[in-house]
Amino acid sequence: MPYKKKILIILSVVAIMAICQCTKMETTENVNDEASFDLPTKMNQGKQSLIEQGKEIFRFDAFGDEDFWSGLLHIDKAILGEANGGYGPGVSPNTALAVGLKVDADALPPEVVAGITSGDISLDDPKSTIALLRLNAVVGVKGNFDPGGTTLQSIGITCASCHSTVDNSFTEGVGKRLDGWPNRDLNVGAIVSLTDNALPIANMLHVSEPDLRNILSLWGPGKYPAILFMDGQAFRPDGKIAANLIPAAFGLKGIDLTTYTGWGDISYWNSFVANLEMHGKGNFSDPRLNDPKYPIAVENHFYNVVNNPDLITSKLPALRAYQHSLDAPKPPANSFNQAAAAKGKAVFLTKAKCASCHALPLYADNILHTADEIKIDDFEARRSPTGMYRTTPLGGLFAKSKGGYYHDGRFSSLADVVNHYNDNMSLNLTTKEKQDLVEFLKSL
Numbered sequence: 001m002p003y004k005k006k007i008l009i010i011l012s013v014v015a016i017m018a019i020c021q022c023t024k025m026e027t028t029e030n031v032n033d034e035a036s037f038d039l040p041t042k043m044n045q046g047k048q049s050l051i052e053q054g055k056e057i058f059r060f061d062a063f064g065d066e067d068f069w070s071g072l073l074h075i076d077k078a079i080l081g082e083a084n085g086g087y088g089p090g091v092s093p094n095t096a097l098a099v100g101l102k103v104d105a106d107a108l109p110p111e112v113v114a115g116i117t118s119g120d121i122s123l124d125d126p127k128s129t130i131a132l133l134r135l136n137a138v139v140g141v142k143g144n145f146d147p148g149g150t151t152l153q154s155i156g157i158t159c160a161s162c163h164s165t166v167d168n169s170f171t172e173g174v175g176k177r178l179d180g181w182p183n184r185d186l187n188v189g190a191i192v193s194l195t196d197n198a199l200p201i202a203n204m205l206h207v208s209e210p211d212l213r214n215i216l217s218l219w220g221p222g223k224y225p226a227i228l229f230m231d232g233q234a235f236r237p238d239g240k241i242a243a244n245l246i247p248a249a250f251g252l253k254g255i256d257l258t259t260y261t262g263w264g265d266i267s268y269w270n271s272f273v274a275n276l277e278m279h280g281k282g283n284f285s286d287p288r289l290n291d292p293k294y295p296i297a298v299e300n301h302f303y304n305v306v307n308n309p310d311l312i313t314s315k316l317p318a319l320r321a322y323q324h325s326l327d328a329p330k331p332p333a334n335s336f337n338q339a340a341a342a343k344g345k346a347v348f349l350t351k352a353k354c355a356s357c358h359a360l361p362l363y364a365d366n367i368l369h370t371a372d373e374i375k376i377d378d379f380e381a382r383r384s385p386t387g388m389y390r391t392t393p394l395g396g397l398f399a400k401s402k403g404g405y406y407h408d409g410r411f412s413s414l415a416d417v418v419n420h421y422n423d424n425m426s427l428n429l430t431t432k433e434k435q436d437l438v439e440f441l442k443s444l
Helices: 013-018 039-060 066-072 075-080 093-098 110-118 126-134 188-192 199-205 209-219 266-277 295-299 316-324 338-349 414-424 431-443
Strands: 141-145 152-157 164-166 177-179
Touching (some): 066 075, 066 152, 126 141, 266 316, 414 431
16 A cells, blocks of 8 residues: 655755855845845745745645545544444544544634534534544644535645644643644544554554554554554563653754664654655655565565655655754753752753763764663664664654653653663662752753
8 A cells, every 4th residue: 555745945045155155145136026135035035935835835735645645544434423424423523532632723714613612512523523624723623525515525744643633722722832842742643543454554563453453542642653564563472562762853853863772863754654654645765675674664665665645745845844844842941940950950861861862952862772772662763764762852742741751651651761771781870869960850
């Protein structure tokens, strides 16, 4: 089941070099009697234009994945419900919020806000979900309607479904968008389980449909097993589900390796996900997937996906520009002890040796590390072509704390992480040093 992504923006390097020597162009009148802008302004506008394009792609572009989510899985019909031309009870706003989907409050007209507040608009009626989709208000879910805007014809998912949340400023699950923040409430398994046509996925993974639905139920909120659809490994050797935390998409500028195990840079991974996970329609090639360790990828030719037209590849530069514009958020000032954090920074840089991998200013080193170096098992690393783990940047830790720490959330608190390294690397940190170090990590 091949699928794909990219937007081509070309800045005229030759033209820029021709006028280089000066940092500004004198203002002149063009044929339309409009004053031309100086060169830095034009270049900045070009950059901003690319970022704005990337923002639209990140939020609203499904890359043609509607054929998978609606054509194959019929999730649109599950949302509609039998009463509205679909099947089952339908998906009300309250049901959608319960599985971690979010609503963009800025997309709600005043009359809708008033209706929700007064109770005139029912959050238990699938028709209200359809109305929210018509408003492009369901974060990461793109509804496509007939020309009259009345009948939902299909839905697709976008990057924002996993990598954006809201600030809950209106109510829980409804607020202003927080792009780049991982949606650790999103229960992807529960959403996929809405399908009445799970057999194609079960067949692809060589499991029965009941077994597939059991696997989906075990992922839980905020986790997704991207490599399952390459190697077919649903469980870890210890019997636990092999699903990883949805990562943040902020603070990635300067980070060379985007994933927990260093599969590739941000554009590579965007293409991988858009083609092989979201099931969009683009072109994707990675000979490393043509390997017996990835039997699902080999069987389905995921190592060389071709679609015409390619709805993904030309959009990758703009998508990268937008993601790289998303700085790691700063924690609230009252969320940590500032005096202790200052002491903890000294511990971080010296005795605890954290900066040997989490080097400033990125709090990452762009270097791959063996499992033994970080004193954990190598299961997830072995699933990657690299066989190693990358150093995760630490900026905005507070925004990605839900679900735990490390790729699979194995450590429930920062104190657990500190104790792990203290015990396994014989750091001999005192109780106070560990407490101060935790406060510093909370300050990042």
